[in-house]
Structures are given as structure tokens and as C-alpha cells.
Amino acid sequence: MSHVFESGLDAGPANFAPLTPVSFLVRAASGLGHRVAVIDGDRRITYAALYARCRRFASAMARRGIGHLDTVAILASNTPEMIEAHFSVPMLGAVLNPLNTRLDPATIAFSLSHGGAKVLIVDGEHAGLAAASLALVDRRPLVVGVSASGSFDATPDVLDYEALLAEGDSEDAWAGPADEWQSLCLLYTSGTTGDPKGAVYSHRGAYLQALGNALTFGLSQDSVYLWTLPMFHCSGWSYPWAVVAAGGTQVCLRKADPAVIFGLIAEHRVTHLCGAPVLLSMMAQAPASQRLPFSHTVRCAIGGAAPPSTVLRSVEAMGFAVAQLYGATETYGPGTVCLQQAEWAGLSEEERYARMARQGIALPTVAELAVVDPGDLTPVPRDGRTVGEIAMRGNTVMKGYLKNPDATARTLREGWYLSGDLAVWHPDGAIEIRDRAKDIIISGGENISSLEVEEVLTRHPSVLFAAVVAKPDPTWGESPCAFLELKPDAPPVTADEIVAFCRNHLARFKIPKAVVFGPLPKTATGKIQKFVLRSRVRV
Structure with missing residues (x-):
């Protein structure tokens, strides 16, 4: 026998419709x-x-x-x-x-x-x-x-x-999703x-992600959103839908040029924009002649490696309010946000910027965020020290990878989306990335697989071993740095020749911006010790 709260209370066209942006x-x-x-x-x-x-x-x-x-x-x-x-x-x-x-x-x-x-x-x-x-x-x-x-x-x-x-005919009926x-x-x-x-x-995930972004970023009918983030990135983090949900205005921009951005902000009174850390660096480094003043605050959401404090200080003085985000293609873009708290006003500038660099807490449309032990997937202590893997679950996680069940099973495991990114969990609930388990380099908002670049480098006839790590970059946040061990009997090769070789096999943003020659540090079993190389590029 059905319960009284179920009997006769059925879903139908009047009270249920498939969610779609x-x-x-x-x-x-x-x-x-x-x-x-x-x-x-x-x-x-x-x-x-x-x-x-x-x-x-x-x-x-x-x-x-x-x-x-x-x-x-x-x-x-x-x-x-x-x-x-x-x-x-x-x-x-x-x-x-x-x-x-x-x-x-x-x-x-x-x-x-x-x-x-x-x-x-x-x-x-x-x-x-x-x-x-x-x-x-x-x-x-x-x-x-x-x-x-x-x-x-x-x-x-x-x-x-x-x-x-x-x-076409604008009066033709359209059905949308049945589910x-x-x-x-x-x-x-x-x-x-x-x-x-x-x-x-x-459709459900995009609908909810759009509302989560609109709520988190404070979009309204008065919002003017400037497209400094490429729309091909995670469907523009769902902002093509989010701005429309709020009834705001979208301002198109083909190329993120600081002079043009300042001009559009002043002309249209832009209130919101998103992008990679390189965007803020570009704005901070723009010459005074390009910095058209504006009297209002522009909310700026940044995804990727946290901008340095010098950049944050500069753009805040211009009128930008910066929020750090974290997410992935698999999570429709942002899954977490680090919103400034009122109590941070009492902190030193150094400590406030350190807090702003965290990846923050889950968006309201994320069902659950955790930092888990990569082995048994149990949550790590919220002590700001214990390192684990960032995991999420909810309606704003992808359905899976097209025609790739093995990769889907590895990524969506035991009820979690496993990011492969390593972080600590602070007592206040904020997460903070410590390393990238999969050695992904994020350069100007683009993901670069170190293994992909290494595979190309080892095709060069003079290269015996190759290792690629992320090197801090003042413009792009990170850039690929290649460490190469050459074959003993190989003819000499220069860094410029290596770069030219890569140019024929890799997209431009994946080409190493630095090349270092010499023996690579290895374990007793022959595995290259990338942590040693990372320490070298951060000196």
C-alpha cells in the first residue's frame, strides 16, 4: 500500500518539467x-x-x-x-x-x-x-x-x-529534452x-551549474558580463546560460587585450568577468596609457594557479574584486570558490592574500566536496596539513567520458569524482591545492599533460630521457620546463633546436619555454624523480 504522501501525488506536466538551460x-x-x-x-x-x-x-x-x-x-x-x-x-x-x-x-x-x-x-x-x-x-x-x-x-x-x-522559422515548435x-x-x-x-x-547539470554560478558570483539583471574567458573552456564555465538566467548582458570579446578590456569596462560599465590568472597579470602589467579608470567594482573570478600577491595588490587598487575558483572540465567548470570573508579585514595583507589563494568551499549546487585518502577514499583530517585528493559529487559532475568506459570508471569511482589533484583541508572547510597528482601543467588556463610533451621530446633522435615539470611563470602562471638527458653518442643539440622540433608536433601553448640539459635524477628502480626537478625550477 502506498504512503499518503505518495498516493495521488504524481508528477505530471503541471508540476514536473525536465530541467534545461x-x-x-x-x-x-x-x-x-x-x-x-x-x-x-x-x-x-x-x-x-x-x-x-x-x-x-x-x-x-x-x-x-x-x-x-x-x-x-x-x-x-x-x-x-x-x-x-x-x-x-x-x-x-x-x-x-x-x-x-x-x-x-x-x-x-x-x-x-x-x-x-x-x-x-x-x-x-x-x-x-x-x-x-x-x-x-x-x-x-x-x-x-x-x-x-x-x-x-x-x-x-x-x-x-x-x-x-x-x-528556418522562428515560429516552428521545438521540443527540448525529453529527459x-x-x-x-x-x-x-x-x-x-x-x-x-x-x-x-x-541538461540537468548545466541548468544547476548556471544557477550555482549566478548565485555565487552575484549575477542580476543589472550585471554586464565581459567574455574574457574562452567559451570553448567548459562551455564558458556555464556562463552563457548563467547570465541569461539572471537577465544580464553579455559583452563579446574575441581576444583578451588589456587596452580593449579597460575600454569595454569603462564604456559598458562591466560588472563581472572570468579568466585564468594570466588575465590578471596582463591587467596589472598594462601601461598607464591603457588603464582607463572606472568608478565601480568589477568582480573577477579566476581559475587555475593563484595569482601572486603583487598582482592581486595591483588589480585591487584598480577596482577589481578577485575570487579564486577551482574546478575542471569534468565538473562543468567551477566546483569551489574562495569568497572573501568579512573577518579577513583584520588580517595582515600577507595573510589575507594567502587566504584568497585557497580554492575555497563548494558551490551551493555541488552535493559534496571532500579531500580524501587516495587509497581508501576516506576523508582526511581538516587540519590544513594532511594531503589528500580532491573529490566531488553531485549533479554538476559530468555523465562520463564519451566512448571511454575505462577512463570513466577510474574517474567516477565509489560515488566520487576523483580529480587527481592533491590538497589539504583547512578547519574552516576551505581546500587548498598542494600538488597535481597527474603532473598537469596549467598555463594561461590551458591544461598541458607533461607526459604528452615528454612523449614528443623523446622522439628527438638525440634525447634519451625527458621529464617536463611546471615552472612558475610571471605571465602564464605556469609554463612547461623540459629536462633532457641526451644519448651519449648523439650529436650536440641546442635548446632552440628542441623548441623548433616541438613546434612541429605540439600546439603552441604546450611547447616548453625552458630546456635544461643534463643527467636526470632517478630512483634505484630507474624512475625519474620529478619532485627533485620541481624543486630546481622553484629556486
Whole structure:
């Protein structure tokens, strides 16, 4: 016999709907249609127009046979079309695959093939990269070109984006997901050895992550969000949806140039922006002639290695309020935040900056955050000294890796997402990263696998052993430093020659910025002692 709180109290269309971030745009278009949703140079797009454009795209794609769980990839900078794709593709019930514009053609070609892209939207700025990537795939998707910086070189096998929209009807019905667990986005990680892994997001996860970001970052209808973070990173940490959920305005920016950023802040009264630590370094180092003053506070969320205190001091004086974040592609971007506490005002400047450098506590939409023993996954003491692995669980953890059950099982284990990052847990609940268990280097917000770079280095005919570690970098936070032990009978080789060799095999941001020659420290069993090398680069 059913309980009285279950009998006759059933879920139906009136009281249950699958969660989807598309609903944010429906609401904004209905109640805030006249407000400006997107600014791109002289272009202004209202919420009503944004919704109509997304509906026309979804209609046109459906008429061309694109629909449920088909993959639509996009290779674009921070443009209005990238924002539109985050709503129009989910309307179809299709899966959006934002591609990293900084990667090499072979890696992009792998993503297109592995993800089974049926459509590729290409921003004209990246037409050359797209062409080189498409030359490596066996099955060419439908290519849709977006004009940028003047014109897009239209060809018979490239459909113009605006022409595609003209094929659609903004009055055509769209269904959205039948199930909120339905796949929404496919994001390939850049921090792995071998082929990238494709993290799969759900409609439910994206909806909740967007609300978690909006709440944590204080977004509202008065918010003006500047796109200094690439939208291809974890779908812009879900901010394409979060800003719309709040009814704010998004300001597009193709390249993070300090002079342009200061100008846009002053012109549009920007209230929020996100990025890697390199962004703050760029702002701090900008010449006085570029620093247009602004009278309001700009909230700035930073993910990655904590900025040095000198940078924090400089940007705070300009009017930026900085919050440190931590997360991963697998967690839809930010999973933790370090918000400044009122009681910190009584601390010394040195201690306050040390607190700000922590990765903080869980976002309100994360079910649980812990630092666990990597062996038995039991929580470590909250003593600020015991090192363990950062673990999370909840609705804002990925569904898993596409077509990679082994990697999924290793990462989603015993009810936890295991990050591979090592941290301590402070008594106040804040976590603080101590090391990266997988030797991932975070340079300018990009993940670099040391093992991937080492594999390329050992292909050089003169290299016997290679080890790559993160070296502190005043601009990028960290950069790869290569330690090389050469073959005894090999001809001499210079650092410049090694860099030139890497340039032919690696994306630019993965190339070592420092090369050191000499015997590598090893254990009795021959394992390279990376901790010794790390100590050398931090001297």
C-alpha cells in the first residue's frame, strides 16, 4: 500500500518539467525581451531577437535532418553565434561540441571524428584551422561559416550562417529534452595523455551549474558580463546560460587585450568577468596609457594557479574584486570558490592574500566536496596539513567520458569524482591545492599533460630521457620546463633546436619555454624523480 504522501501525488506536466538551460532564454525573451542580451562591437541583440535567432537555427537544422543527440561542433571565438549555439543546439535535442581554437588540426580532427559531428559551425577567423582539420577527417560534416573580421571565404561546400537562419522559422515548435539527464554538451579535455577525453554534460547539470554560478558570483539583471574567458573552456564555465538566467548582458570579446578590456569596462560599465590568472597579470602589467579608470567594482573570478600577491595588490587598487575558483572540465567548470570573508579585514595583507589563494568551499549546487585518502577514499583530517585528493559529487559532475568506459570508471569511482589533484583541508572547510597528482601543467588556463610533451621530446633522435615539470611563470602562471638527458653518442643539440622540433608536433601553448640539459635524477628502480626537478625550477 502506498504512503499518503505518495498516493495521488504524481508528477505530471503541471508540476514536473525536465530541467534545461534553454528555459532561461524562454523566460528572458518573454519577460525581458526588450533588454539587450548581447553586445558585440556596434551590434546589439535583444533577448527577443536572441530567442528568435536560436529558434530559426533550430528550425533550419531540423529541416536538414539534424536532431536528437546529433553532434553539432563549433569552432569560434567569443562571438554572438557561440552564445546562440548554447541555446539553439539544445533546442534541437542535439549535443553541442565547442572546440578549442588553440589546438592543432590533428587534435581537432580527432574530436570531430570521435564525437561524430554532423555539423561544424566555423567562425571565419578560424577558417584556415577548420580547413586543415577537415582535411584529416574521413567523413566531412555540414560546414556552416560565420563571417568575421570582414568576410568569410564562401565556397560551394560551406553554408553561410545567416543564410541558414533564413531557412528556418522562428515560429516552428521545438521540443527540448525529453529527459533532463539527456546529453547536452561534449567537451574534450586537453589535460590527458594520448587522445583527448570527451566529457559529456547533461541538461540537468548545466541548468544547476548556471544557477550555482549566478548565485555565487552575484549575477542580476543589472550585471554586464565581459567574455574574457574562452567559451570553448567548459562551455564558458556555464556562463552563457548563467547570465541569461539572471537577465544580464553579455559583452563579446574575441581576444583578451588589456587596452580593449579597460575600454569595454569603462564604456559598458562591466560588472563581472572570468579568466585564468594570466588575465590578471596582463591587467596589472598594462601601461598607464591603457588603464582607463572606472568608478565601480568589477568582480573577477579566476581559475587555475593563484595569482601572486603583487598582482592581486595591483588589480585591487584598480577596482577589481578577485575570487579564486577551482574546478575542471569534468565538473562543468567551477566546483569551489574562495569568497572573501568579512573577518579577513583584520588580517595582515600577507595573510589575507594567502587566504584568497585557497580554492575555497563548494558551490551551493555541488552535493559534496571532500579531500580524501587516495587509497581508501576516506576523508582526511581538516587540519590544513594532511594531503589528500580532491573529490566531488553531485549533479554538476559530468555523465562520463564519451566512448571511454575505462577512463570513466577510474574517474567516477565509489560515488566520487576523483580529480587527481592533491590538497589539504583547512578547519574552516576551505581546500587548498598542494600538488597535481597527474603532473598537469596549467598555463594561461590551458591544461598541458607533461607526459604528452615528454612523449614528443623523446622522439628527438638525440634525447634519451625527458621529464617536463611546471615552472612558475610571471605571465602564464605556469609554463612547461623540459629536462633532457641526451644519448651519449648523439650529436650536440641546442635548446632552440628542441623548441623548433616541438613546434612541429605540439600546439603552441604546450611547447616548453625552458630546456635544461643534463643527467636526470632517478630512483634505484630507474624512475625519474620529478619532485627533485620541481624543486630546481622553484629556486
